[in-house]
Amino acid sequence: MSKMTKIEIITRANKLEELKSALNSIGVEGMTVSQVYGCGLQKGHKEVYRGREYSINLVPKIKLETVVCDVPVEQILSVSQKVLCTDQVGDGKIFVYTIDNAMRIRTGTQGTKAITDDEA
């Protein structure tokens, strides 16, 4: 079984549509999104969200998670970075994890086939 990787992207909520399209265009289709609150390494730099300044508080963000195997991780990182970079503090973080197994519930298929083949 080839390696499966989870990529977790935490970024600005208003970038979601653009990020989703960019990922789709390189073959990443399965993804899960949630609403989160966060803070980064702000040392005296304030982050702005809807006209309000945040330095200590938790700023609303989205977290997008996708488990992949065929699309190279480096390509996902570079495409995401290009779409999400605004040069302002608070653009976000990407974290990469190894995962052990996956299952498509409808078919019971396990392993990389669970996240690659469209068995409809």
Next chain:
Amino acid sequence: MSKMTKIEIITRANKLEELKSALNSIGVEGMTVSQVYGCGLQKGHKEVYRGREYSINLVPKIKLETVVCDVPVEQILSVSQKVLCTDQVGDGKIFVYTIDNAMRIRTGTQGTKAITDDEA
């Protein structure tokens, strides 16, 4: 220390109670649930949620996470699949991760004892 595994189940919100009971019945008691939005490998197949069709957009789902060590992962996968499978696209995905350590905050207990013994 025996292996600890995180199992992440992303599925339809209306299946939560049934899934929770099925997991309880095989000895899985600790779990964490969150509301998420997602899309899978839909190539021309639309997914229906509360009478509305989704093909491109993100469909509401739940994510259930449980960290286990005694209950076999394969049993959790098969029991969950049985409960969650409707034969319709959008039944969801299960992802399996290895975790390094756990702590029960109340007692400070680490390792597998943190997720197995009820030290009340």
Next chain:
Amino acid sequence: MSKMTKIEIITRANKLEELKSALNSIGVEGMTVSQVYGCGLQKGHKEVYRGREYSINLVPKIKLETVVCDVPVEQILSVSQKVLCTDQVGDGKIFVYTIDNAMRIRTGTQGTKAITDDEA
């Protein structure tokens, strides 16, 4: 590249500010918080949230995630435990994972530098 670790803390919502301050004070600054619902290993012990008793149902909690490399994991565990322990059931759980890579989106920096240096 030195090891990067994700620490996931699931605990009572009313402890968030105190936990955030305690983590900040030992050098943990980047973190992501989300609202979750959970249950633990309750065998006959009821958990109370806003005056209501929960034994079977899912109790509202928060999940705080932080990816670190310089601050020792054991220190994060012990500081968090000290702040979060109330001696009542439901204080929560901490889970520890190994992560493979990180990127700061604004700069494209990867690896441990992505989560340590403030390149503003």
